[in-house]
Amino acid sequence: MSFVENLIKARSHIVFLAALGCGLALVMYVDRQIETPQAGMVDPSVNALEEVSPMEQMEKVEPLPLAITGVSGPQDIEYARIAWRYFQNNTDPTTGLVNSTDKYPSTTMWETGSYFVATIAANRLGLIDEAEAVDRIGLALDTLSGIRLFDDMLPNKAYNVRTGELVNYANQPVERGLGWSALDIARLIAALGHVDANYPVLAPKTTRLIERWDLSQMVRDGALVGGNMVDGTLRYDQEGRVGYEQYAAKAMMLFGFDAFRAYDAETNLMVKEVNGQPIPVDTRLHRNRTPAFTVSEPYLFDGLEFGFDARSRRFATAIYRAQEARYQETGILTAVSESHINVAPYFVYSSIWGGGAPWAVMSFSGERLDSRRTTTTKVAFAWDALFGTEYTRELVANIAPLGDPERGWPEGIYEIDGTTNTSVTVNTNAVVLAALAFRATGPLIRSPE
Template identity: 25%
Template sequence: MKRRTFLKWGGAAPLLLSGVSAAGSTTVKPQNTLVILDGLDSNTSPPRTAIVLDAFARSGLPVTCLLDPDQSQLRPNSALSRVLTERAEKTPGLMQVVSWVKQLGGMTPYSQARAAYEARRALAAILWGNDAPQSLHIAASQTIACDMRPMAMAPSGLRASGIRNVLMRPAVNAGVRPEAWDNGVVRIIGGQRVQLQPSQTAYSSLKNQSVERVYYLSSHDFSNLPLARLQAAATAFAQQVLFPDEGPWVSAILASDIQFRDAYDYQRYVGVHFTLRSDATEKEREALMRFRQELAFEGLSSSFSEKSSVESDFQFWANLKESNPLDEPLTALGSLGQVPSSSAHASTLKRYGIAIELSQKRDVGLGADNTLRIPSVHVQNVRTVSDTLQASMGAADSVLSIPTEILQSKAHQKMVKDALQAIQNDGLSQVISLSDYVGRLVPTDSYTTHFRRTEAYQPYISQQPQIPNVTEREMLMNDAKVAWSYFEKWTNPKTGLCPATANFSKTNPRLHKAVTMWDVGSHIFALLAAVDLKLISEQHFRNAIEKILPNIAGRRSQGRLLPQGWIVTNKFKWGNRNFDGCDAGRLLAALYSLDTHPLSKGLATSTVASWDLKDVVSDGIVHSVEEGALVSTFRSHCAHYAAWAFRIWGIEAKSPYEVLKGKSASDGQMSLLEVCGHIGPMGAEPLLMEALEFGMSPEAAYLADVLFAAQVEEYDETGRLICVSEGPINSRPWFLYQGLQFDAPGRVWAIDTVGGSEEYRTKAFQKEHLAISSKAAYLWSAYKDHTWSEKLLSFVRETAQTPYGFASSINEQTKRPSSNYSDINTNAVILQSIAAMLK
């Protein structure tokens, strides 16, 4: 392990073993050589493949076969499956079949673990129907293959599923580069593509390497030679590989053996876990504690659990937030695989971890239910602890599950201790506790951190908002009057439009008179809320809407009639020719609410019908129009909200968030987090708009929980009130997107800008401008019943009120609002939220 560099996912490069096999005397050390056979699928000729494999076996040349269990279209007992399985069973030291997952090198750690788990299970089903000999399965299942990539993710999620070796297959010849990673995984990148030739002398192109030689053969090339000459060609190739004309002598090996050679320092983890009967006496419990303390004194860690039922004897919850105390048992899971529920916050946070299962089956790794299945050996005889481990698991990671019944005497305890010491000193193994075992192997990248936090806080944040009492209603109505004062003061009486922002300081007063369609949509929502709250009369509401609608009739450009990117508030129908797909989503949502409101039913139908909205939806993706060109909005957090808004008007649109279908809950949620990580930091808006306007989709509901849990955890751990969203500021760059960064570890509150300028992404800028969003505080109160929401709302209510509406935000450091500065969206969303709370 000392030769490896510690590497996090997405971090620096691993230790490159450029001279692994060439170090020292090259006349003595063997040259490790791998022969890899790929291209095996339903189009492969079984007879030709059998001829080549048999020729290799007679020559003593090991060959590793790559098979894509998803794309091969093979079935158990097919001709090619029988060719492979029969030879793997007859000559296990000369032939093995491993899974090939094409895109593995580009996957995040969680996805790596899941892909490896599913690929191994599928491969076993294709070849053996899950009846593979255990020894064959363990050897082959420690290796996986994928395609070579210019930039590859670190293989940090693979050991959780038992993978120790990765082959990165090149499309064309590429120099071999071995990498040793801190988690014990070796990755062999590159190799030489070779075709079988008629004679041994034709292989002069086989190149010497200072590291491993890796040769890739494609089964599809076997048809290039006449059937009668195929065996001779395969034999000639084998002889040339095994006995090269020059260079070091060759040690041809299977891919699964690569770590056992030279400088890779192969090591395995052996977890030790004791199971105590639920009816054990206090004396038996104390005896177990003493014995475990003796083991710990000699550097042999262990864990224990109490048996509660047959179903949960080998299913536990591993706490990843804190280490498990020596005298605290692991939590056994119930029959439904759930952690025992508790209303206490401290108990709930023990869920910050992962479910585990000790499995004697071959389907070890991270399952679709987010349970980590760990290979285990259930010890029944105290005299054969070491022998049982070696016979069952060979050199693979595993856990020894030892019932306390076999520790009844000091002699038996000594036997167990001696056996564990022998394992610890075998030069191969590290004896650790089950808790430590899980902590070392489970994927721990940024996305899984957000996933586990949300899972931990779920019972604590799941309450829906309650009906406000009389006092609360009165305070909310007062807040609504403050928010409505922005519109009363600044709405232009001729056009009916309200400026986007207002700086009403005495020294430098100014209005930003251009408004986007997002702003206009917010204004319409504000009017709907105001009339529902009886802040304005029905006639006032009708008059205001009748002034706004003609201003958004749109402008024709490139043959399309669309609402404009922006219009000014002091002129009639005056604005630019562009169109913004995201802003249109907000406008469409508002017009739908307007169209279905009892006081304005059908009023917006003709306006929306006049627009050529279908012309900006291509392949289901909503586009903006900039200088006449279509620009995709898909890589944006507004795309999901916009898609829903387009759909309610009968225009089908896609959302980047919709990745849950056909997946397990945890797989879907992790996929969603990864999508959002690629988009950018996520705040409350437009995420929570759905709750007020459409009802929450499963995607938005989960992401809201992720953001909410992170903000609550921030307050629990630091006392900081963090409430992020998008909004204007009273200085350059004038508008900021603030949110949680999903692809960053921990809780990173990031800032982005419209142009994505690097000068606004510095830590200093973020620290100076991180703010508590006033509108988001009301959105959260309308969506979640929680003490954090109550504290946040009270703070904003007391701090952010101005003579004309609420200040857009409150600086997180100074706790001061943007004084004499407010905006249309802040006050509109606050009105929307209050109307929702008071309905």
């Protein structure tokens, strides 16, 4: 048989061997490309956000150092005196409670917590002595221990400052009440922790108050639960979103309540980039209505009162840096959070991310109100106390002329036209005092030396 005939008969084997050789060559080529990638080639999975968890993204944030100086200058004391004037003007001498806004005799547990924080800070700054601080807080604790609770369980959402009666948000008496806010109560409990740390003589009163409340109703399976009256029926709803939830959880854990689900930020966390910064955003809806929003306030409280933990300090750093970056890019001084405004609807959430967009300003019902964005007094003072950057100093310098020695600090400046947001509130003046005290003595939970 000729060579050609043999070759033809063996053609199927030859094709197989050729294919095998080509396949082997291809595998070796691919291996070489993996081992020594060509210049400029990047594995797309390395930088793909979907391959990195939200918490891993946030852990890459380099936290800013804290700016505790250990001293209070004359300017700080002047600013603090302006803030304390609010409390001199708005404390009821009978109940010891404080108006939520200037001359408006209604309060919540959140705002009562702010009053306690302000009193501790005023004492640390030398505006009042320890005896006055103890007397003020003690009177308010006595009132809280005697007021009627919602369903004999927990504090109602609102009270009349002058009478201690249960009221609605229009400050009108309501027989049963509105229910309770777990976040508001947790805010007050945080303040009670600071009271215990700073004034042990008041510990029996704080203990008696907490024992009177059925806090098991609002901490369930590690989560924070509010009670809301809906068509005459009490409904239990989970409360808190990333930021507020973790601050409130810290407060509850001070008194032995295991709010482990509330403290967990990772389960409901997503990250949105805003002005080049990774911003922590909750995946859940805000009050089951609109996409959740991120504001400065819970991180300011956490830093000024507790001194941050590693996670909250990174979150706060990113939130601060986004506001600084917006200023650098637009020339608009940016210091945003939730705040009262002096026109309807009188309260807005000025977010870093909210309602599905950056820098959204939202009403309680979810309406966009970007024209009401305020460069807020409390945020300016708090960021400056916490981080003390060139930008924070510029914020405070811009806000400083607003201080009214006869009334206190207003909410801030509307960025749309530079006019003053003239609402004057307990929360803003409390944060100013807490910020100035932090600069000198550190977090409130730590007893001053």
